[in-house]
Amino acid sequence: MTQESTKPVSPTLELRPSGEDSFVLIAKGTWTINQQRPSLKETLSDVDDLPAGSSLTIDTTKSQRYDSSLTSLLLRVARTAADKDLKLDYKTDTDSGIAKLIDLALSVPLSKDDGHHETENDFFSRVGEATIELYDNLLDSVTFIGEAIFSMIRFATGRARFRSTDLWLTIQNCGAEALPIVTLISFLIGTILAFVGKAQLDAFGASIYVADLVAIAMVREMGCVMTGIIMSGRTGAAFAAQIGSMKVTQEVDALRTFGFNPFDYLVLPRMIALIVMMPLLTIYANLVGIVGGLLVSWASGIQPLAYINETISVLNLTQLSLGVIKSVFFGIVIAGAGCLRGLQSGNSSSAVGTAATRAVVTSITMIIVIDSFFAVVFTIFDI
Amino acid sequence: MSEHTPQISVRDLTMAYGSNVVMRDLNFDIERGEIFAIIGGSGCGKSTLLRHMIGLKEPAKGDILYEGESFNASSSKQREALMRRFGVLYQSSALWSSLTLAENIAMPLEEHTKLTKDTIADIVSYKLSLVGLAGFQEYYPSEISGGMKKRAALARAMALDPEILFFDEPSAGLDPVTSKRLDELIVQISESMKTTVILVTHELPSLLSIATNSIFLDVSTKTQAAVGDPKELKEHCKIPQVREFLNRGQDVEAPSHSLSS
Numbered sequence: 001m002t003q004e005s006t007k008p009v010s011p012t013l014e015l016r017p018s019g020e021d022s023f024v025l026i027a028k029g030t031w032t033i034n035q036q037r038p039s040l041k042e043t044l045s046d047v048d049d050l051p052a053g054s055s056l057t058i059d060t061t062k063s064q065r066y067d068s069s070l071t072s073l074l075l076r077v078a079r080t081a082a083d084k085d086l087k088l089d090y091k092t093d094t095d096s097g098i099a100k101l102i103d104l105a106l107s108v109p110l111s112k113d114d115g116h117h118e119t120e121n122d123f124f125s126r127v128g129e130a131t132i133e134l135y136d137n138l139l140d141s142v143t144f145i146g147e148a149i150f151s152m153i154r155f156a157t158g159r160a161r162f163r164s165t166d167l168w169l170t171i172q173n174c175g176a177e178a179l180p181i182v183t184l185i186s187f188l189i190g191t192i193l194a195f196v197g198k199a200q201l202d203a204f205g206a207s208i209y210v211a212d213l214v215a216i217a218m219v220r221e222m223g224c225v226m227t228g229i230i231m232s233g234r235t236g237a238a239f240a241a242q243i244g245s246m247k248v249t250q251e252v253d254a255l256r257t258f259g260f261n262p263f264d265y266l267v268l269p270r271m272i273a274l275i276v277m278m279p280l281l282t283i284y285a286n287l288v289g290i291v292g293g294l295l296v297s298w299a300s301g302i303q304p305l306a307y308i309n310e311t312i313s314v315l316n317l318t319q320l321s322l323g324v325i326k327s328v329f330f331g332i333v334i335a336g337a338g339c340l341r342g343l344q345s346g347n348s349s350s351a352v353g354t355a356a357t358r359a360v361v362t363s364i365t366m367i368i369v370i371d372s373f374f375a376v377v378f379t380i381f382d383i
Numbered sequence: 384m385s386e387h388t389p390q391i392s393v394r395d396l397t398m399a400y401g402s403n404v405v406m407r408d409l410n411f412d413i414e415r416g417e418i419f420a421i422i423g424g425s426g427c428g429k430s431t432l433l434r435h436m437i438g439l440k441e442p443a444k445g446d447i448l449y450e451g452e453s454f455n456a457s458s459s460k461q462r463e464a465l466m467r468r469f470g471v472l473y474q475s476s477a478l479w480s481s482l483t484l485a486e487n488i489a490m491p492l493e494e495h496t497k498l499t500k501d502t503i504a505d506i507v508s509y510k511l512s513l514v515g516l517a518g519f520q521e522y523y524p525s526e527i528s529g530g531m532k533k534r535a536a537l538a539r540a541m542a543l544d545p546e547i548l549f550f551d552e553p554s555a556g557l558d559p560v561t562s563k564r565l566d567e568l569i570v571q572i573s574e575s576m577k578t579t580v581i582l583v584t585h586e587l588p589s590l591l592s593i594a595t596n597s598i599f600l601d602v603s604t605k606t607q608a609a610v611g612d613p614k615e616l617k618e619h620c621k622i623p624q625v626r627e628f629l630n631r632g633q634d635v636e637a638p639s640h641s642l643s644s
């Protein structure tokens with residue numbers, strides 16, 4: 001192929017009449033994919049215009065070297081010839097290698113369905129498609145919720161089958177292993193609240209109330225919401241990717257055929273793990289946030305003891321439980337969105353990526369929606 | 384005539400994953416234009432040997448020479464240039480799932496040649512036709528069957544008209560007719576383009592009909608049991624395991640006259 005070091009001769013393709021109703025297509029020169037093919041528009045359209053029934057001979061005897069560059073072109077000519085009912089001869093004057101390869105290429109007929117999914121691109125069809133997708137999505141979600149509830153009931157009555165090691169591993173993964181990032185983020189949130197709050201409260205000479213502000217903000221909102229967001233990005237995405245790639249490799253199908261319920265096996269342990277760990281992480285985050293606030297206030301002259309006293313006086317059990325209650329729902333949503341998107345995933349690696357993205361988007365959106373719902377409810381009940 | 388150097392020579396190759404040795408002391412040569420089969424029970428290290436030859440894995444010991452030059456000693460530039468001359472069909476197809484079949488085949492062409500879109504489209508259509516997938520240009524890998532993926536991956540492996548083609552179990556998962564077509568294709572490519580083909584296969588019919596040379600890896604001794612034309616090995620190899628393998632696992636009598644293998 002490349003071993004002969006003959007100088008490349010530029011390739012040419014020429015169509016010549018060779019008698020009545022017969023033509024010859026002559027390829028000359030060196031045809032390799034490392035060099036540009038000549039412009040073939042005219043020659044090819046000449047071939048297109050040949051009268052039906054005439055005969056066409058392909059002559060490659062004058063070409064020095066060739067690879068797919070020439071063979072692919074001749075295959076195209078052969079297909080055109082078949083369309084136009086030309087009598088094509090690619091045996092006599094054609095290199096036998098090319099002839100055999102063309103034979104092989106033509107031995108399986110062209111597939112008619114070219115895979116193009118007819119997508120209309122006007123406004124109405126896009127709205128229509130989006131609506132159908134929304135509906136499908138809603139249906140999937142409702143089915144998922146239903147399945148999840150049944151699965152939970154099976155778990156509660158001790159009939160759900162899954163590997164308990166899976167549960168413990170997931171608990172470790174979304175509990176202990178999440179501590180460093182939760183610590184960092186909630187500590188910083190606590191300090192930010194203290195900095196911002198103190199600057200404002202100093203104007204009224206009420207600096208000590210920074211303790212109230214940090215405590216209430218952390219315990220009611222920031223602790224659980226930030227933990228929720230961290231866990232969506234960290235754990236929800238991981239759930240979607242794990243389950244998604246299990247779909248790609250047909251592991252989910254394998255579970256099903258062996259009589260395991262993929263729901264009990266994959267979704268339930270993850271759901272339980274997050275339902276258990278989210279409240280614990282939230283309590284921890286609240287504490288760390290308050291410590292952050294305390295350190296900032298201490299640095300600007302508030303005695304830690306006074307700060308702690310103020311914090312204790314403003315917090316009661318109701319306040320403390322609000323964020324924790326919300327975090328249980330956040331846990332359900334994060335695990336649910338992660339598993340749902342994973343199970344919905346298509347079977348390619350890019351689909352797994354999309355599933356992970358959609359899991360994060362869904363769970364963060366849901367967290368904020370649930371949080372504002374609770375804000376309204378708490379206001380109505382004056383908590 | 385100058386001293387003859389085979390296209391690929393493997394010298395004292397030992398392959399290992401960490402401290403777990405897969406095969407040791409492999410020695411064999413592959414000539415240009417040969418169809419060379421790597422045979423052995425599953426899990427004996429055939430894919431691993433292929434990965435070493437492609438340069439995806441460093442030998443634990445020994446060397447692989449391409450035209451007399453050590454692969455592992457060469458600079459990364461040289462290695463890249465060498466790897467461009469390879470076409471590889473991976474055991475799991477490894478088509479890029481976010482690209483259509485046409486894009487999968489066109490990508491190496493766009494990267495490594497200066498051909499126009501039109502030429503590339505011709506080549507893509509030709510390669511797909513060769514593997515019997517004409518007209519499937521716009522399909523995504525996730526939309527076709529496993530056997531079709533295998534064939535599309537083969538078309539991609541051939542995209543740059545490589546000098547050396549590596550196939551890891553190309554006919555696994557293909558029906559007999561397609562599998563036979565694949566054999567024809569391999570022979571045809573190897574003949575018309577002087578392409579060297581190195582293939583891992585379990586298909587005895589195709590092995591015996593197309594391979595011109597082979598190496599048999601023995602999992603029990605962790606080294607090569609025999610090198611040679613599989614048709615010869617089938618009848619005359621001294622080692623019973625090799626004959627058993629090549630005779631479909633049937634018990635075989637000792638060869639009537641033994642031939643050096």
Ligand SMILES: Nc1ncnc2c1ncn2[C@@H]1O[C@H](COP(=O)(O)OP(=O)(O)O)[C@@H](O)[C@H]1O
Pocket residue numbers: 400405423424425426427428429430431432
């Ligand atoms: N990535 C890996 N890490 C460790 N061991 C491996 C790895 N891949 C393969 N092996 C081991 O190497 C041996 C050979 O594997 P492989 O080359 O895939 O076999 P086959 O001949 O079936 O292609 C097997 O025993 C396998 O357990």
Ligand SMILES: [Mg+2]
Pocket residue numbers: 429430431474551
């Ligand atoms: Mg293998």
